[in-house]
Amino acid sequence: MPIEAYNDKVVLVSPENPDTKVSVLLYGATVTSWTIEGKQQLWLSSAAKLDGTKPVRGGIPLVFPVFGKSKADGFADLPQHGFARNSTWEFLGQTKENPPTAQFALSPEQANKDFYSKWDNGTNDFTLLLTIQLSPDSLTTTIEVSNTDSKSWKFNWLFHTYLAVNDIDDTLVNNLPGETCYDQLLAETYEEKAPAIDFNGELDRIYKNVSCDKLLQVIELGKVVHNIERHNLPDVVVWNPWTEKSAGMADFEPKTGFHKMVCIEPGHVHDFVTLEPGESWTASQVIKKGDAIKLQAI
Numbered sequence: 001m002p003i004e005a006y007n008d009k010v011v012l013v014s015p016e017n018p019d020t021k022v023s024v025l026l027y028g029a030t031v032t033s034w035t036i037e038g039k040q041q042l043w044l045s046s047a048a049k050l051d052g053t054k055p056v057r058g059g060i061p062l063v064f065p066v067f068g069k070s071k072a073d074g075f076a077d078l079p080q081h082g083f084a085r086n087s088t089w090e091f092l093g094q095t096k097e098n099p100p101t102a103q104f105a106l107s108p109e110q111a112n113k114d115f116y117s118k119w120d121n122g123t124n125d126f127t128l129l130l131t132i133q134l135s136p137d138s139l140t141t142t143i144e145v146s147n148t149d150s151k152s153w154k155f156n157w158l159f160h161t162y163l164a165v166n167d168i169d170d171t172l173v174n175n176l177p178g179e180t181c182y183d184q185l186l187a188e189t190y191e192e193k194a195p196a197i198d199f200n201g202e203l204d205r206i207y208k209n210v211s212c213d214k215l216l217q218v219i220e221l222g223k224v225v226h227n228i229e230r231h232n233l234p235d236v237v238v239w240n241p242w243t244e245k246s247a248g249m250a251d252f253e254p255k256t257g258f259h260k261m262v263c264i265e266p267g268h269v270h271d272f273v274t275l276e277p278g279e280s281w282t283a284s285q286v287i288k289k290g291d292a293i294k295l296q297a298i
């Protein structure tokens with residue numbers, strides 16, 4: 001049984017191993033769980049709301065049409081990270097038996113009305129098509145954004161991926177030295193000098209225009225635990241809320257949970273993508289297993 005559809009979620013199960021599966025909540029089309037042979041790959045807060053009252057804290061929330069808050073015309077009144085993560089998507093069906101693949105869609109008809117109306121006064125016609133593919137050792141999430149309007153409009157996209165780690169104290173992220181970084185906590189732009197990113201306090205950085213040829217790796221005690229490939233997603237947000245920020249988030253539990261996660265968020269957020277009428281834009285993230293450490297210079 002490669003796919004199980006419920007009222008509120010869809011589960012893809014690997015034909016190779018019943019304990020390799022991915023669960024997608026229709027609310028936000030949020031991946032809330034992904035296991036490989038029973039081992040959880042993503043972090044999900046034990047206090048995450050899965051009932052549509054709040055975006056999911058954990059898994060892979062989808063960020064569209066704005067990352068964070070923006071003062072730009074047409075975006076200023078939108079909630080943080082837009083409305084895709086607070087809208088209930090439509091399950092279109094299974095598009096491939098093996099590897100199990102499913103598609104989900106969002107258009108103005110299904111979008112959260114209160115929030116959608118805040119994007120250019122709710123005048124932008126669009127379609128989002130999300131494809132989720134489960135392979136024995138990887139998960140691919142692909143987004144196609146289409147302009148079905150008679151005028152152009154612009155957007156940000158980002159996969160807000162919460163990766164599971166064993167202990168953030170032992171975790172490094174590689175292949176970012178030399179990249180331009182906007183530190184959201186310092187409100188400063190600088191060149192990353194550290195040979196690898198380590199974590200010893202709150203960290204919230206946007207690495208801009210990182211070549212998609214660069215693989216990003218999450219490494220714990222010298223072992224690669226996640227490889228992140230990006231296609232058409234030039235920016236990478238790295239986030240860990242640490243103690244104080246976690247304490248301030250009601251849906252972040254347990255409060256020590258920041259030890260168990262790191263957000264590596266591939267996106268296009270350094271500027272807006274402009275789509276002309278009839279145009280589409282496609283991008284994807286692939287999270288995969290693989291032991292070899294790959295170091296790539298700038």
Ligand SMILES: O=P(O)(O)OC[C@H]1O[C@H](O)[C@H](O)[C@@H](O)[C@@H]1O
Nearest residue numbers: 080081184204205237238239263
């Ligand atoms: O609390 P949320 O709206 O889900 O945002 C969670 C986080 O998302 C991104 O990682 C941003 O860079 C952070 O500044 C923000 O705190």
